[in-house]
Amino acid sequence: MSQCNINTILYGPPGTGKTYNTVNYAVSIIENKEFMAICTEAYQDVFERYLTYKKQGQIRFVTFHQSYGYEEFIEGIKPVLNDEAEESIQYKIESGVFKEFCEQAQQLKLTAHDQVMEGNKKVWKISLGGSGKNWLKEECFKDNQIRIGWDEEGTDFIEDGEYPSDTLYYFYEGMSIGDIVFSLGDQKHIDAIGIITGEPEWLEAEEDFKRSREVEWIATDIYENIYELNGKTNLVQQTIYELWRLSINDVNNLILKYSQNDQIDVEENTNNYVFIIDEINRGNISKIFGELITLIEPTKRIGALEEMHVKLPYSKKDFGVPQNVYLLGTMNTADRSIALMDTALRRRFDFIEMLPNLNAVADIKVGHIHIQRLMEVMNARIEALYDREHTIGHAYFMSLKEDSSLENLANIFKNAIIPLLQEYFYEDYSKIQLVLGDHLKPQQYRFILDEKLSIKGLFGRAIDIDLPETKFHLQASAFEEPLSYIGIYGRVENEEVN
Structure with a gap:
């Protein structure tokens, strides 16, 4: 087992290898190995594994500074240009790096046809021929696929990257294998849940709706109300768009509720994740963590004895920190002594001193x-x-x-x-x-x-x-x-x- 506590800060004077050693600590946590055992290995070998875990999303590295805030770390409201209405700006609630990381650490491990669907999955709403029952939807459910139209646009635009609509852009560029799709039932309900398992295809033999992706349906012909989960927002007829208001907990619960398909194996995520905060003492901790400073305590994590959630101010969603997320910070004592650190932060972290070697x-x-x-x-x-x-x-x-x-x-x-x-x-x-x-x-x-x-x-x-x-x-x-x-x-x- 790693010797690193779930919340740890490496502190010491400049040049003592704090950031350098975050690599060893992160790999030891993810691989559940003793820190000293990792240190005996060639650093380059360890670093290559570190980069692999980082690419897979199990490690995230950020640096705090005085301008860093709650909106970048937890969630905030970001302006988004509306391509379909020029000079029109919409506002979207966007997850910050830490909230996004915690959501990824809670993603269920889905296996379809022996293919493991891991990573940060998005959730898409798709209209298969419109709301309610129709021939296209029935064919898609039967053939394990999703299909959309816009046939007259052909496929030449894909090479140019000039997509005629948001729907086509989402279908080709936004969606990824492993993402979740919800089929539109009506304004408040979905009638199917599936996992995308294939890349876009052009079905020349079909008369209409030639654009297709393979999916593995978790459940079809259901009638699940997601109005509350979707922030009390109705589903609309737009063919494809991301359901960003749904929390990862909401999606997990729906998948677990309907995962009776023998073709799909659903497991909880037991992998360890490491969130590295370099120069943690340079940020305004109260401003960055906000009300979440309590949630990082080991006893307040999801599944712990004193599990806690808070309702986030923008999305109004409940949020908690999972037990498989490790926080690893570095602190330069030449910038600020431990004695001058935020008291709330000091109480919640273990400290490992790193002196000149x-x-x-x-x-x-x-x-x-x-x-x-x-x-x-x-x-x-x-x-x-x-x-x-x-x-x-x-x-x-x-x-x-x-x-x-x-x-x-x-x-x-x-x-x-x-x-x-x-x-x-x-x-x-x-x-x-x-x-x-x-x-x-x-x-x-x-x-x-x-x-x-x-x-x-x-x-x-x-x-x-x-x-x-x-x-x-x-x-x-x-x-x-x-x-x-x-x-x-x-x-x-x-x-x-x-």
Whole structure:
């Protein structure tokens, strides 16, 4: 079993492998394996499986930021252009990434003709010759198919992608194998439920309604009222459109109610799903989660002892978080300490600290420069001058395993380490000098030089303003000298190291 709790945050200083390790944690959760066992495997092999699970929809990765909100995460109202009425805008309630992910984790596993229908299924309403009973509907039920007209349009438009109507676009591009179809009975009722099992076909031998898709009917000749489930909205005569108002729970219940067909096997989804939130502490948690912050608790999940649902403000549908959805966050402590995090979030997550790993750089040397000793001494000084949450992670130096040149090390310091220290110490260069050991080196090996600032020489006379007495600047030549780096952890006297 994975050692990861259902709600977990990996936290630590920059460069400690938090995002990197979400791959190992996610794969261990999905495969129900020990985390350490996954870590012993080649990372590339694990990463390939991670990408496969992500493509299948079992892993979702998002990054929080200050503009991220409830509408993107749970649900919101989005404008949609109406193609059939130019300059007309309609508004649609659209699921956010987390709600959509939870719905996918609850999708039933349907098997028809030994073909497993998995993934994020859509639900379509289709009119087979109109409402009520008719010859076309009877033929479709008998032959396990759905058929629509628009025969006069032919099929040439498919290659061009210029669809004459929304109906044809939905039939060819919107519908997918594994999607659910509801056949129109009347304004409030459906008379059949099926699973799409085939791609679009053109039935040349048929006189009318030549466009066809194979389906496996779960139930036919039923009379099921879905008016309430469809948000108290009547079904209309438009040949095909998505029933986006129906929740996944509603659809599951209908399938389970009518799944007596021996040709279709229906199973509950027992797979694990992992929702990864990178930089979780950068988002406004109250704004993003809203009332759902309670639902992520293990005891409040669907099927738990204290199961809870909330009625969502836009769709008015009940929503809960399934037990097979794991939340895995990352948090950079240099941005914000755990102590300053949203209290409601802290109570609902387990925290795994990730600190700089000296062992990860133990075998890295750039000439005579010992990267492990360099990182150890720098972090000890940062911890003394600031705190452990602002130390430097091993990931900054991992590229030296592939390219252990002095030029690469110089680029790491110039483009990553020095800017990071400037941010940490608010450009207090005297402290940065202490971290880099510049106060112990001969001048030519100092990364940062300081010189006295002559106020009188600069302004022509003494002025009554509190100005710094020293100015600092980077010494470019020091980055090209090996002794500049050795001097961080060892004593340098001209060309010697003690």
